[in-house]
Amino acid sequence: MKSVFKVSLLAATVALAVGCQEEAKQETVQVEAPVAVEQTVTFATEDDKAAYAIGASLAQYLKANLEQQEQIGLSLDADLVLQGVQDAFADKSKLTDEEAQVALQALDQRVAEMAQAQAQEKAQEAVKAGEEFRANFAKQDGVKTTDSGLMYQVEKMGDGEKPSAEDTVVVHYKGTLTDGTQFDSSYDRDQPATFPLNRVIPGWTEAFS
Numbered sequence: 001m002k003s004v005f006k007v008s009l010l011a012a013t014v015a016l017a018v019g020c021q022e023e024a025k026q027e028t029v030q031v032e033a034p035v036a037v038e039q040t041v042t043f044a045t046e047d048d049k050a051a052y053a054i055g056a057s058l059a060q061y062l063k064a065n066l067e068q069q070e071q072i073g074l075s076l077d078a079d080l081v082l083q084g085v086q087d088a089f090a091d092k093s094k095l096t097d098e099e100a101q102v103a104l105q106a107l108d109q110r111v112a113e114m115a116q117a118q119a120q121e122k123a124q125e126a127v128k129a130g131e132e133f134r135a136n137f138a139k140q141d142g143v144k145t146t147d148s149g150l151m152y153q154v155e156k157m158g159d160g161e162k163p164s165a166e167d168t169v170v171v172h173y174k175g176t177l178t179d180g181t182q183f184d185s186s187y188d189r190d191q192p193a194t195f196p197l198n199r200v201i202p203g204w205t206e207a208f209s
Contacts (some may be wrong), residue, residue, distance in 0.1 A: 058085075072114045126178075133178040150206050165198045165205050 043049040065074055095103065123172045134151060137143055143153045163169050172192045175184040186193050197205045 031041050129178045150203055152207050165206050165209055168196045170194045
């Protein structure tokens with residue numbers, strides 16, 4: 001692999017003026033400072049370039065995999081991962097194929113269990129947030145609760161006919177999470193939605209009927 005370096009040197013000139021009653025002297029000091037370095041890498045052959053690309057792609061995959069596992073609380077030593085790659089290429093692996101397979105199966109099991117536990121924790125947090133949202137929403141003026149538990153509030157009563165579940169409606173809507181995060185809005189698209197009431201989530205159907 002050949003490396004080509006291009007170095008730019010910037011020269012800074014500082015003028016110092018010293019004044020006195022009889023004469024004025026001007027001194028110029030020139031300072032050279034290497035501040036910009038540009039590196040261009042070339043490969044001897046296309047095969048060398050392809051080989052490097054394979055290694056870079058493998059590294060990106062391994063890095064992304066390790067980051068995903070960190071998100072569920074599992075921390076693996078990246079240096080040992082690289083050591084395993086190097087040892088395998090040198091036919092000096094510290095594990096037999098059977099030992100490596102067992103270790104990977106155990107890892108898969110741990111990852112699955114940790115991911116499931118994290119999902120359950122997030123689900124419980126979501127349920128709690130939902131219950132708190134409903135409790136606060138119920139205290140607002142005009143909020144009504146149906147037998148199914150659907151809670152709604154009429155901001156402005158319409159004067160048209162009440163649609164049935166078999167009707168098609170044209171509506172503007174905005175969808176938000178319990179924390180106020182917006183996930184959808186027909187207003188932002190400047191286009192109302194059109195859909196049959198019996199083909200959407202039950203809450204929509206019940207609210208309109």
